[in-house]
Amino acid sequence: MLEDLLFQLQIGLPQVALGLVNGAFYALLSLGLAVIFGMLNVINFAHGAQFMMGAFVAWMMLSWLGIGYWPALILAPLIVGAFGVLLEKTMISRLYKLDHLYGLLLTFGLALIIEGVFRNQFGSSGMPYAPPAALGGPPVDLGFMFMPVYRLWVVVAALVMSLVTWLVIEKTRLGAYLRAATENAALVQAFGVNVPRMITLTYGAGVALAAFAGVLAAPIYSVNPQMGSNLIIVVFAVVVIGGMGSILGSVLTGFGLGLVEGLTKVFYPEASSTVIFVIMAIVLLARPAGLFGRA
Amino acid sequence: MAEPLLKVAGLQAWYGESHVLHGVDIEVREGEVVTLLGRNGAGKTTTLRSIMGLVGRRSGSVRFEGQELVSARSDRIARAGIALCPEERGIFASLDVTENLLLPPVVRPGGMDLDAIYTLFPNLKERARSPGTRLSGGEQQMLAIARILRTGAKLLMLDEPTEGLAPVIVQQIGQTIRTIKERGFTVLLVEQNFRFAQTVADRHYVMEHGHVVDAVSNAEMAGAMDRLHGYLGV
Numbered sequence: 001m002l003e004d005l006l007f008q009l010q011i012g013l014p015q016v017a018l019g020l021v022n023g024a025f026y027a028l029l030s031l032g033l034a035v036i037f038g039m040l041n042v043i044n045f046a047h048g049a050q051f052m053m054g055a056f057v058a059w060m061m062l063s064w065l066g067i068g069y070w071p072a073l074i075l076a077p078l079i080v081g082a083f084g085v086l087l088e089k090t091m092i093s094r095l096y097k098l099d100h101l102y103g104l105l106l107t108f109g110l111a112l113i114i115e116g117v118f119r120n121q122f123g124s125s126g127m128p129y130a131p132p133a134a135l136g137g138p139p140v141d142l143g144f145m146f147m148p149v150y151r152l153w154v155v156v157a158a159l160v161m162s163l164v165t166w167l168v169i170e171k172t173r174l175g176a177y178l179r180a181a182t183e184n185a186a187l188v189q190a191f192g193v194n195v196p197r198m199i200t201l202t203y204g205a206g207v208a209l210a211a212f213a214g215v216l217a218a219p220i221y222s223v224n225p226q227m228g229s230n231l232i233i234v235v236f237a238v239v240v241i242g243g244m245g246s247i248l249g250s251v252l253t254g255f256g257l258g259l260v261e262g263l264t265k266v267f268y269p270e271a272s273s274t275v276i277f278v279i280m281a282i283v284l285l286a287r288p289a290g291l292f293g294r295a
Numbered sequence: 296m297a298e299p300l301l302k303v304a305g306l307q308a309w310y311g312e313s314h315v316l317h318g319v320d321i322e323v324r325e326g327e328v329v330t331l332l333g334r335n336g337a338g339k340t341t342t343l344r345s346i347m348g349l350v351g352r353r354s355g356s357v358r359f360e361g362q363e364l365v366s367a368r369s370d371r372i373a374r375a376g377i378a379l380c381p382e383e384r385g386i387f388a389s390l391d392v393t394e395n396l397l398l399p400p401v402v403r404p405g406g407m408d409l410d411a412i413y414t415l416f417p418n419l420k421e422r423a424r425s426p427g428t429r430l431s432g433g434e435q436q437m438l439a440i441a442r443i444l445r446t447g448a449k450l451l452m453l454d455e456p457t458e459g460l461a462p463v464i465v466q467q468i469g470q471t472i473r474t475i476k477e478r479g480f481t482v483l484l485v486e487q488n489f490r491f492a493q494t495v496a497d498r499h500y501v502m503e504h505g506h507v508v509d510a511v512s513n514a515e516m517a518g519a520m521d522r523l524h525g526y527l528g529v
Contacts, residue, residue, distance in 0.1 A: 173397070179389040180398055187385045190347050191399035192373030192446070 012266025014145040016259060021151045021220070023258015024158035025213055029235040030242060030250035031162055032209035035169075038182050038245035039202040042092060042103035047235070048228030049114040050207045053080045054214025056118060059129050059223045069132035069215075076215045077208035084207025088200045111229070118225040126222030154216050161212060162251040169247055178202065182245070237280040243293020253291060298361055300325040300481050301346070301377075301450055305355035306365070308345040315341050317505040318355065321483075323450065328472060328482040330492040333502035334527060339485040340382055342502070343452045346483075347379045348372045359450065374402045378448035382455050382485075384439040386427040392419055395427040396442050403447035407478070412441050415474060433464035440471060444480070451475065452483045457491055469494050489516075489523055501526045 009016075029051060036044045044050075057076040061067035067075070087110065095102045130136070131150040139146035169175040181188040181195055189195040214228070221227050235254075242253030257276050264272040271278075283291060299322040308316040316338050323329045331339040345353045348369035357365045364372050378399065387395055396412070396419060413420040416437045422430060430438060436456055443451055453472070457465045472482060472495045486492040492499060493516050501509040503526060511519045 176390055176394045176398055180387045183387050183389060184385055186349055186369070187381065188398070190349055190369040190373055190379055191443075192370050192402050193400060194370050 008266060010144070012263075014147075015265045016262040017142065017145055017147055018151070019258045019260070019262020019265070020155055020255065021258070022261060023255040024155045025217060025231060025254075026235055026238045026258055027162055027251045027254025028158050028213040028216070029210060029231065030238045030254050031165055031247065032206040032213075033235065033239050034242075034245050034247055034250040035165070035209065036203055036206035037239075038247075039178060040088075040092070040096070040103070040199055041100060042095070042107065042203075043100065044203075044206065045104055045108035045232075046087070046111040046114065047107075047207075047210050048230075048232030049111040050080055050084065050210040050228070051214040051217070051231065052118065052225060052228035053083070053114065054211025055129070055218040055221075055223045055227060056122070056214075056225075057211065058215040058218050059127055062129065063127075069219075073212070073215050077211040080211035080214075081204040081208030085200055085204040087207075088203040092203065093196070093200070115225050115229065122225065124225055126224030126227075129218040129223050131219035150219055154220065157216055158213075161209070165209070166247055166251070234276055237276045239290075241276075241280050241283045241290060243290025246290065246292040249290060249292025298358070299323055300360060301483070302358045303342075303346065303356070304358075306342070306345055306357060307354045308341055308350045309352040310341075310350065315350075315505055316345060316353075319345075319502070319506055321500055321507060323481055323483055325449070325481055326476070326479060327498065328476050328484060328496045330484045330486050330489075330496045330499045331502055332486055332489050332492060332499050332523070332527060335487070337502040338505040339502055340454055341505075343379060343454050343483065343485060346372075346452065347377060349379075373399075373446075373448070376403055376447070376449045378443035378446055378451050380439045380443055380451065380453045380456065382458070384435050386430070386435045386438055388426060388428040390427050391424050392427055392430065392438060393423045395438055396445070399442055399446045401446050403449075405449075406447035407444045409445070412444055415444075415471065416441050433460050433467070436460060436464070436468065437471070440468075440475075444475065450481045450483060452485075454485045455487065456484070457486070457488060465491060487527075489527060 029047060033044055033047055036042060054076045057079050058069070058072035061072045061075065091106060092103060095106060135150045135153050137149050139148050140152055169178060177188060177193055177198060181198060185195050217227065238253050238257050239250060241257065242249035257279070260275060260279070261272055264275040301323040303319055303321040306316055306319040307314070319338070319342050331342060333339050341350060344350050346357050348367055353365060355365060356363060359375055359377060362375055364375060387398070390398065418434050419438055419441055422434065427438065440453065440456065456468050469491060476482060484492065484496060489499070493513060497513055499511045499513070499516070500507045501523070509522065509526065
């Protein structure tokens with residue numbers, strides 16, 4: 001019996017490793033959501049659309065301007081982040097005094113509009129985006145499987161970006177402002193910090209993280225207007241399981257649930273697309289604040 | 296005579312629909328320690344919060360170093376050189392002691408450096424890495440005061456720093472206030488305990504129902520005890 005299981009696991013290991021790649025996207029996207037929710041108390045439903053925009057901006061740069069993957073990995077998040085700043089300044093910032101629900105409705109509406117505009121412009125069939133030459137080499141032998149170099153890179157890039165975000169928030173002066181403002185924004189402002197500007201830039205940074213994930217995703221998934229909405233539902237489940245607003249929680253939960261999904265594909269493939277939601281239901285019943293959330 | 300450092304005139308303030316300050320007049324000269332005395336609900340805390348720009352609707356005049364601040368945003372008021380140590384202390388749980396201490400940005404030169412602050416509050420150095428809210432009440436109050444000494448703010452507004460603290464800590468806070476006065480800071484202090492106020496302040500204002508009803512210098516305090524007992528009902 002045990003041997004059976006081990007054998008199954010052995011042949012299933014590639015699935016588990018690929019689960020880690022999905023986990024990388026869950027982690028990056030829920031990280032951005034956590035950063036935004038922590039500071040703005042807004043559940044950013046446009047996150048999936050902004051992820052998709054990141055991929056599209058990279059694609060447009062390559063096919064219209066000949067700007068390659070590496071510059072796009074920096075520029076696309078900056079461009080989409082700037083778009084986020086504009087959204088915050090002109091629309092989202094007007095809703096802070098109202099119930100959270102309004103922020104959710106607004107960003108949900110924005111997501112639909114953005115997706116609609118892209119579908120109208122580019123159709124819904126999706127465009128290919130080749131991985132950069134440096135990462136297009138033969139798959140790497142991990143001992144138990146051959147992993148495409150690009151997917152390995154995605155995992156590493158997501159880990160590094162998560163670590164950088166965590167360091168900025170936990171170890172820097174700016175991060176201390178952010179954490180303090182999450183607790184008591186009025187007092188931080190009364191110390192002389194321009195809190196409204198900080199909120200705007202935080203939203204921009206969270207959106208830029210989504211766009212960064214979008215550029216990473218472009219060579220793996222085809223670049224299409226629905227790519228965000230397919231992913232974002234799972235990401236919201238990840239955020240709920242990890243605990244709203246917890247940085248470390250969203251990263252660990254993101255990778256962890258990617259692995260769980262991979263393992264489920266090995267042992268009970270029929271459940272692989274629902275397992276995360278089952279876990280979400282259990283976590284909500286047992287620990288409503290999430291695994292890493294503070295009640 | 297030169298204009299006082301802080302001149303509040305006809306200050307009115309509202310929390311939503313309720314009108315809480317009905318024309319407050321206060322002056323604080325540079326280097327003075329001035330207290331606001333009064334019962335709970337007289338408007339002392341609201342006066343400090345209104346000066347700091349933390350009350351939504353306010354009118355009248357708040358002049359600091361000749362600059363009109365009544366309609367300014369709180370971050371601008373802070374940068375003009377006013378700092379508040381709030382009644383609930385406002386120590387951040389997700390920041391350690393050092394981060395709490397270093398949080399308020401330096402708004403001007405002339406604040407105390409860290410060494411001087413640690414000399415004044417040695418406990419804060421020992422507990423540098425503890426989360427801010429793990430400190431005892433007295434230590435949290437010290438941290439809340441220490442935090443605004445660094446910033447170069449000239450006027451420090453302390454809201455009931457002795458509330459709920461043991462007598463020995465209250466004495467320590469009294470000593471701290473005298474020390475920061477010697478260093479040239481100006482202090483506007485909210486107090487319920489006028490015996491404590493008497494040991495640190497130069498002058499006292501008494502508030503009732505959202506305005507100032509009396510002003511007593513510390514020298515006159517002994518002679519005014521009956522009057523003060525009447526206001527404060529003790």
